[in-house]
Amino acid sequence: MTINVVGLGYIGLPTALSLAAGGWSVVGTDQNKTLLGKLDSGEVTFEEKGLPELFLRAKESGNLSFSTCCVEADVYIVAVPTPYLKDSKRIDPKFVVAAVEDVLAVSPKGAIVAVESTIAPGTIDTCVRPLIAQKGLVCGRDVRIAHVPERIIPGNMLYELTHNSRTVGVDDPGVGETLKTVYRAFCKGDMVVTSIKTAEMTKVVENTYRDVNIAFANELARLCYRGDMDVNEIIRVANMHPRVNILSPGPGVGGHCISVDPWFLVGDYPDVVNLILQARRINDGMPAFVLERVSELMQKRGIRVSEVGFYGLTYKENVDDVRESPTLQLYDCMRRHLADGARFYDPMVKTTLVERQYFEFDAFLDGLKLVVVMVAHDEIRQSTQKLKNLLVFDTRNCVSGENVVKL
Numbered sequence: 001m002t003i004n005v006v007g008l009g010y011i012g013l014p015t016a017l018s019l020a021a022g023g024w025s026v027v028g029t030d031q032n033k034t035l036l037g038k039l040d041s042g043e044v045t046f047e048e049k050g051l052p053e054l055f056l057r058a059k060e061s062g063n064l065s066f067s068t069c070c071v072e073a074d075v076y077i078v079a080v081p082t083p084y085l086k087d088s089k090r091i092d093p094k095f096v097v098a099a100v101e102d103v104l105a106v107s108p109k110g111a112i113v114a115v116e117s118t119i120a121p122g123t124i125d126t127c128v129r130p131l132i133a134q135k136g137l138v139c140g141r142d143v144r145i146a147h148v149p150e151r152i153i154p155g156n157m158l159y160e161l162t163h164n165s166r167t168v169g170v171d172d173p174g175v176g177e178t179l180k181t182v183y184r185a186f187c188k189g190d191m192v193v194t195s196i197k198t199a200e201m202t203k204v205v206e207n208t209y210r211d212v213n214i215a216f217a218n219e220l221a222r223l224c225y226r227g228d229m230d231v232n233e234i235i236r237v238a239n240m241h242p243r244v245n246i247l248s249p250g251p252g253v254g255g256h257c258i259s260v261d262p263w264f265l266v267g268d269y270p271d272v273v274n275l276i277l278q279a280r281r282i283n284d285g286m287p288a289f290v291l292e293r294v295s296e297l298m299q300k301r302g303i304r305v306s307e308v309g310f311y312g313l314t315y316k317e318n319v320d321d322v323r324e325s326p327t328l329q330l331y332d333c334m335r336r337h338l339a340d341g342a343r344f345y346d347p348m349v350k351t352t353l354v355e356r357q358y359f360e361f362d363a364f365l366d367g368l369k370l371v372v373v374m375v376a377h378d379e380i381r382q383s384t385q386k387l388k389n390l391l392v393f394d395t396r397n398c399v400s401g402e403n404v405v406k407l
């Protein structure tokens with residue numbers, strides 16, 4: 001069986017490599033020529049534990065090649081971005097539509113098109129099936145459609161790719177069985193075959209569940225600050241209850257999933273959605289809350305903005321993904337209020353994203369009086385000594401000391 005993976009980003013690349021290393025013949029397609037150039041020269045395109053080694057195994061298998069165009073294959077796996085439209089909050093399906101159109105231009109009769117991208121419930125019906133019909137093709141005969149959403153987390157992608165269970169949404173159980181065989185090349189987890197719309201909704205619900213629960217922790221943090229209570233200690237004690245498991249508060253929610261997917265439900269069901277919308281607002285309000293706290297600390301301690309440094313630009317620890325990151329949201333918020341002059345630093349980020357961004361930890365710290373920890377990278381956890389003469393505002397509850405103020 002030949003598999004064409006369309007979109008070689010955070011999801012498509014490890015999937016393509018795992019399928020090739022697992023024995024299938026794989027062509028990886030991406031429209032980004034720079035990205036393909038890097039892959040062709042043997043470089044991985046983002047940092048992830050074990051990815052270079054997996055790349056090597058996939059190449060040595062002889063099963064892997066890359067192309068800027070879709071090719072003839074038995075199975076297509078589409079892993080392209082799915083943003084939301086800022087005004088309506090509904091999914092913007094343009095990348096999925098374009099990718100499926102490219103696939104349909106070359107797919108042989110009976111090919112399976114499995115969309116891995118996270119999509120709003122109903123997207124296959126409203127955006128993908130009409131493309132098949134437009135081509136004069138019959139869905140279920142000429143093209144068999146599926147939705148196989150991905151659950152992996154950056155930082156632990158390869159472990160989760162292998163061990164997570166997987167949802168396989170199909171019209172026809174036979175297609176589900178073929179896809180199970182395909183994914184069995186690397187997936188040791190359970191594979192649940194269900195309907196396409198259930199698979200679409202399940203994935204969005206999983207991320208929405210996380211968003212709502214993080215929002216609860218964040219609201220507790222704000223409430224406890226107002227009431228002069230220690231939120232982290234309260235959560236620690238409350239979680240000793242056998243049926244309570246409160247998540248950790250933080251400076252906001254970022255990444256390509258949790259901060260995006262709940263909007264699909266808000267956009268499609270505005271008159272029903274209430275809790276989910278409030279959760280989004282609470283989490284999106286956290287960077288501004290962090291800024292308020294920073295401003296209070298500066299006033300109390302007589303610290304100037306040039307003496308403040310924000311540690312961490314990524315959306316989570318030990319990855320280089322900065323999409324929707326709370327620090328970038330905070331940076332935008334500062335700029336809107338004409339506040340300028342603070343420093344930024346992230347050991348995982350090698351390109352310039354903001355003004356006054358440092359690329360060396362000691363140079364970043366030199367001359368600072370207040371460090372705001374936005375991301376719990378291993379480096380900051382191990383740097384208590386370097387921070388001991390500074391005021392630290394720790395929004396991630398990851399450093400300790402008398403000089404540390406918590407969220």
Ligand SMILES: NC(=O)c1ccc[n+]([C@@H]2O[C@H](COP(=O)([O-])OP(=O)(O)OC[C@H]3O[C@@H](n4cnc5c(N)ncnc54)[C@H](O)[C@@H]3O)[C@@H](O)[C@H]2O)c1
Pocket residue numbers: 006007008009010011012029030031032035079080081082095098099102116117118119150151152153154256257
């Ligand atoms: N990143 C995650 O942690 C994660 C986890 C679970 C699910 N997802 C979902 O997976 C999907 C992909 O996310 P990602 O993080 O891999 O995105 P990404 O931006 O890292 O990668 C997408 C790739 O698709 C390519 N692309 C876009 N249109 C194309 C086309 N028509 N033909 C060929 N290539 C095309 C882009 O050039 C890019 O390289 C999204 O729906 C996302 O919500 C992501």
